[in-house]
Amino acid sequence: MPTITKRGDTYRIRAYCGYDAKGKQVTRSTTWKPAPGMTPKQIEKELQRQAVLFQEQCSGQGWGGAVKFETFCKGWFEEYAEPxxxxxxxxxxxxxxxxxxAALGHIRLDKLTPRHIQSFINDLGKPGISQRESHARSxxxxxxLLGEREILQKDLATRxxxxxxxxxxxxxxxxxSMPSAKKLAQALGMDYAALFETAAAKVTLSPKTIRNYHGFVSSVLGYAVRMGMIQHNxxxxxxxxxxxxxEKECYTLxxxxxxxxxxxxxxxxxxxxxVLAIYGGFxxxxxxxxxxxxLDFENCMVRIRRTSQYLKERGTFTDTTKTVQSQRTLKLPAVVFDVLRKHRAAQAQERLMLGDQWHDTQRLxxxxxxxxxxxxxxxxxLQGFCQDTGQRFLGVHQFRHLNASLLISSGADVRTVSASLGHSxxxxxxxxYAHTFAEAQAKAGEAVAAALDFGGQRKARGSA
Known part of the structure; x- marks a missing residue:
């Protein structure tokens, strides 16, 4: 609520209008002077009305949002996203x-409208919007070639x-990427066209990618609302x-x-x-x-406590699990731990052979x-293994879908499946897995129909 201060025959009305990009509270003030002949009661009533009107005016103008979207977004990364x-x-x-x-960065937060964002979303779906570089294949x-020149891949990467x-x-x-291919050709002292063939890049963005852009913008503006910069998102x-x-493509049993x-x-x-991917769905x-x-070899338990990730800037690093619920413990069949024992023995042998060159990280x-x-x-x-053995290649993540499908088909309820997969x-x-659950439910219905023998088919066979 605005504060009112009497100053001679006028009144100063001060309203609080949110916060600026640095988190400092923004205030605005105006002066109101009563008309000649107004009674004290009339002055008080009109003064309160003027205060409310001024507060609404300040809110509507979004005084705290007088900062460009790009400036605020960079602050959002530092204040919210990175921590x-x-x-x-x-x-x-x-x-x-x-x-x-490029589309929204120059617009002030308080001037940013749904039409601006809608136009940005529409443009993302137009042909030619993709800025992805063309790709190259050797x-x-x-x-x-590297063998003939006695060059190691890691040395070529450094060059x-x-x-x-x-x-x-x-x-x-x-x-x-084409820039990477050109760097490789230059490092080898060869002509790019002699080493690589170019493939045109995609020129449109998928609906999922467009939705990701919208989610990014919405998250930033939602934070601006919470910080009192603007009134709505x-x-x-x-x-x-x-x-x-x-429907997700999945391996058959x-x-x-x-x-x-x-x-x-x-x-x-x-x-x-x-084996862990199939039996655990990790x-x-x-x-x-x-x-x-x-790993608890005695009780055949696997505990998920962390993940291993990669970023170009950081290399391979240890990170937290995707969600809190992803930290879970699963009991797996003894046959899985038989395989793990053999792997542990093989890794121990490798460690002995390398001696001081081995980096003991405790990782499997x-x-x-x-x-x-x-x-x-x-x-x-896996890609090379499937090609060599003549099997269908669907990627690593498909084994997680296979595990979920097997759980659902076995009659596991949705909460059990969710907990096993570590979904939040x-x-x-x-x-x-809506389609998989629907199939399992249909099979269950057929089992009930077979058990009840609706229509008297079993009885009819008996009388015959």
Whole structure:
């Protein structure tokens, strides 16, 4: 409520209008003078009315929001995002800054309307909006080329100023960005066109990506509302493109059984990794974050307490789990721990062979020197393994979907499945696996019909 101060024959009305970008409270004031002949009671009544009107005027003008969106957004990263969000989440949000600032960064918070944001969302869906660089794929066997020149991949990465992961991808014949391919060609002293072929980049953004941009803008404006900078969040009134729900492709039970059997000839660490993925339904980062003390061999229990992640700026690092509910303990079959015992023995042998060169991190899944395994390594190994064995390749995360499908098909209720997968809410499980639950329910209905024999078919057969 505004404060009123009498100053001679006038009154000063001071209103509080939120906070500026630095968190300082903003105040505005105005002067009101009674008309000649007004009685004290009339003055008091009109003074209160003027105070309310001035407060509404200040609120409507959004005095605290007289700061540009880009300026406030950068403060939001420092004040809210970086202290509260996971590093990979912050990195993904930073990737949206350039395009968002180009469209909205110059507009003041108090002047930003739903139409501004709607126009931005609409533009994101237009062809040609994607600024993604074209990609390049090697036309020659880079591994053989490096072998002839006696150059290690890690040394090439240093020369080119690229990550070892990028160089490894290029050597496997996978697509890398055109700037990265040019750096590789330059580091090798060869012509780009002789080494790489260029593939055009996508020119449109997916509905999911567009929704992510909207979520970014809405989060920033929601914080501005909570800080008293603006009165409401204009992003709430925006129409978003519909998302197409596609049924998740998943391995069949027969394919899973074949895959498990084919792992008998695989290296023990990859056999252990994918056996855990199938039987536990763990996320990739959760598996890579496992340490030997997290395993209870006596009771066949696995404890999830951390994840292992990768960022170009930080390399491989340890992070918290995705949600609090993701920290969980699961009991797995004894056959899983038989595989883990073999993996532990094999890793101990590797440690003895390397001696002082081994980095003891206590992790289950490590590289050749005992350091935490790069998150992309299981994916690339699986891709090559499926190609060599003639099996369908669906990626690492599909084993998590396989585990969920098997749980649901076995009759597990949604809360049990949600807890096993480490979802923060049961609704998340229902949304992801709605089709699988529907199939399980249909099978249950068929079982009930068979048990009741509705229509007297069993009785009719008996009388016949």
């Amino acid at each position: 509260n969000l996971r590093p990979r989440s912050v990195a993904r949000l930073h990737q949206m800054e350039e395009r968002t600032y 036309k020659v066997d880079l591994v053989a 080119a100023g690229l990550s070892r992961s990028t160089v490894s991808s290029a050597c496997r014949g996978e697509s890398v 204009p992003a709430q009134n925006v129409t978003l493109p519909p998302t197409e729900r596609t 027969e394919e899973a059984q074949t895959f498990l059997e084919s792992l008998d000839n695989a290296p023990t660490k990859y056999r252990a990794f994918f 996320r990739r980062g959760e598996l890579l974050g496992l340490e030997w003390p997290d 899944f490590v590289n050749a020197f005992g350091e935490p395994m790069h998150p992309n390594t299981p994916y690339h190994w 809410q049961v609704t998340t499980t229902l949304n992801i």
